[in-house]
Amino acid sequence: MGLREKHAAQTRELILDAAFPLFLERGYEQTTMEEIAARAQVGTTTLYRYYPSKDMLVMGPLELNGQMATEFRSRPADEPVEVSLGHAVRAALTVPRAGLERFLQIRQVILQSSSLATRLLEQYTDERTRLQNALADRLGRPSHDLYCRATARTAIMVLELAGEVAGEDTWVLSTERNDDDFADRVLDSVTHVVRQLMDTPPSLPQL
Structure with a gap:
């Protein structure tokens, strides 16, 4: 630098x-x-x-800017979709972001502001759309294809749930912590969420 x-x-x-x-x-x-x-x-x-803008002070470190879709597109075309998605999720987590203390501050401010919560939802929606289009291109399906939409939503949901789990982690709220360990804890949270969803998949409405 x-x-x-x-x-x-x-x-x-x-x-x-x-x-x-x-x-x-x-x-x-x-x-x-x-x-x-x-x-x-x-x-x-x-x-x-x-x-x-003021919201960039809070939301800047959380911006994904199409990183998941970019990583997904960079993977081999014959790679299993779920493997490519795993790399896409990791890409969103491994980009340098806020440290632990800043993460806790960001989380607290967003919880207090409906406008920031809406902004975060918009970011997730944008990233989901980009990933959905990348999936459609890989599979040769239309972008509005139900499988592509549901798969992209699930990948984003994993990030959202992992963020909630990390924020509720008693270790995160303790005094014995550091930024290096925090990065590992977030990845552990994602792994935990994925395994839980695989072991006990959410139920679909029976119609």
Whole structure:
């Protein structure tokens, strides 16, 4: 990392370190960008250069940006779909994201804000659509094909459930923890969710 990139990363963290205490003290909706800039001791122009909107302060580390679909498309065409999906899920987890403390702050702020919860749902929907299209292309089916839609939804659901499990983990809420272990715990949560769903698949309505 060059000096300029290092400085930019430090500035980003400085801004986040100022923003999250304000969100938790005053509420996300009530906190203004001007207050965040003042707390971080940076100009508002600098703040908007790094974070063009307030929701990017919270949602930025959670953005998937089509990573699952990109990874799925990069896999061999003759690879079993479930194996390619496993790589797609791992790709979403292995991209550097927020550390443990920041994850807990993000989770707490989202739980307090309906607008951020909606934004998170929109991100999942976008990623699901991209993955659904990648599945359809691989299998030569239309993108609205029921199998492709259900399979993409299931992959995204695994991520959602794993996030909930990780957030409820007593280890995560304890004081004896670190970022390296946290990455492993999230992957363990995904593995746990997948195994549980395989052992006891959800029931479909009988019509």
